[in-house]
Amino acid sequence: xxHPAATPILTAATHGSELAATIHTAEQAATVTLIVTAVAxxxxxTCAVWPFGKCRKCKGxxxxxxPFGKAYRHCPxxxxxxLRVRFGRHIINRIRxxxxxxxxxxxxxxx
Ligand SMILES: [Zn+2]
Numbered sequence: 001x002x003h004p005a006a007t008p009i010l011t012a013a014t015h016g017s018e019l020a021a022t023i024h025t026a027e028q029a030a031t032v033t034l035i036v037t038a039v040a041x042x043x044x045x046t047c048a049v050w051p052f053g054k055c056r057k058c059k060g061x062x063x064x065x066x067p068f069g070k071a072y073r074h075c076p077x078x079x080x081x082x083l084r085v086r087f088g089r090h091i092i093n094r095i096r097x098x099x100x101x102x103x104x105x106x107x108x109x110x111x
Pocket of ligand 1: 055075076082083
């Protein structure tokens with residue numbers, strides 16, 4: 001399910017890297033591709049289950065305290081949530097958005 005989306009990223013990752021120079025046979029290339037696909041698939045799976053990481057700017061706190069009193073302001077990057085959407089989740093969201101747009105135009109229509 002995730003594989004068609006993962007493969008363009010993989011080809012982009014393997015092309016132009018030193019990996020390409022070390023791979024000699026098609027079998028080796030297939031093995032490397034399989035491993036990278038599996039790792040990317042697992043990563044996307046974890047991003048589907050745990051979509052958020054800590055905001056890097058405020059370290060997950062979501063606000064910056066003023067040095068005086070109890071004043072504070074929200075972190076501008078995460079807007080006070082302290083959350084950061086993980087890179088893999090952005091990919092999943094994009095896949096879902098394109099898929100949703102495709103089904104909406106056909107199944108839902110004007111009715
Ligand atoms: Zn933040």
